[in-house]
Amino acid sequence: SAVISQKPSRDICQRGTSLTIQCQVDSQVTMMFWYRQQPGQSLTLIATANQGSEATYESGFVIDKFPISRPNLTFSTLTVSNMSPEDSSIYLCSISEPFNYGYTFGSGTRLTVV
Amino acid sequence: GIQVEQSPPDLILQEGANSTLRCNFSDSVNNLQWFHQNPWGQLINLFYIPSGTKQNGRLSATTVATERYSLLYISSSQTTDSGVYFCAASGGSYIPTFGRGTSLIVHP
Numbered sequence: 001s002a003v004i005s006q007k008p009s010r011d012i013c014q015r016g017t018s019l020t021i022q023c024q025v026d027s028q029v030t031m032m033f034w035y036r037q038q039p040g041q042s043l044t045l046i047a048t049a050n051q052g053s054e055a056t057y058e059s060g061f062v063i064d065k066f067p068i069s070r071p072n073l074t075f076s077t078l079t080v081s082n083m084s085p086e087d088s089s090i091y092l093c094s095i096s097e098p099f100n101y102g103y104t105f106g107s108g109t110r111l112t113v114v
Numbered sequence: 115g116i117q118v119e120q121s122p123p124d125l126i127l128q129e130g131a132n133s134t135l136r137c138n139f140s141d142s143v144n145n146l147q148w149f150h151q152n153p154w155g156q157l158i159n160l161f162y163i164p165s166g167t168k169q170n171g172r173l174s175a176t177t178v179a180t181e182r183y184s185l186l187y188i189s190s191s192q193t194t195d196s197g198v199y200f201c202a203a204s205g206g207s208y209i210p211t212f213g214r215g216t217s218l219i220v221h222p
Contacts (some may be wrong), residue, residue, distance in 0.1 A: 001159075029127065037155075042200065043212045066126070090155045096208060102147045103210055104161035108155045 006106030137201030
């Protein structure tokens with residue numbers, strides 16, 4: 001299956017600042033997904049990112065807060081903007097390889113906002 | 115969308131014990147996966163199993179698509195098996211819905 005490199009692995013940020021998370025895939029993929037996992041909770045889909053078009057956001061998530069870039073078929077970034085302590089979560093990127101491996105996830109970014 | 119329910123929510127085992135985790139889903143699926151999230155937050159793909167049975171070492175999984183459930187078996191559990199086990203299912207949209215997970219603690 002494809003390999004995803006996600007960075008940073010963790011960060012501690014001041015409230016009001018922004019953090020950009022990067023995901024690099026070792027092969028070309030059509031769709032990439034960004035998830036949030038709040039402490040003790042399951043994974044929630046933030047948005048789906050397709051190359052060459054704007055990301056599609058799930059209910060409760062907006063582009064101004066979580067802008068996403070997808071400049072090519074192997075790379076995507078998620079920015080968490082104007083952070084507050086409520087944004088402290090694990091953020092994960094994912095790709096789909098249906099019929100073979102299903103979904104593969106990056107190693108995650110553990111964000112703490114103070 | 116598809117609803118995914120996992121049971122039990124919490125499980126505590128002694129090393130060497132066997133266990134069965136269950137995942138029920140509300141509709142037909144074209145993808146069902148089991149993941150293990152380790153204490154560092156990494157999500158490891160255990161099985162891609164929309165139907166049938168697979169085995170990998172001490173772990174095995176069975177999905178009965180017609181009855182809308184999947185089971186994950188852990189035999190001879192080890193402390194390194196501790197963590198949260200997630201089931202994720204998707205239908206026509208191919209976007210998975212995650213269950214709430216089973217938190218497993220294996221004591222030495």
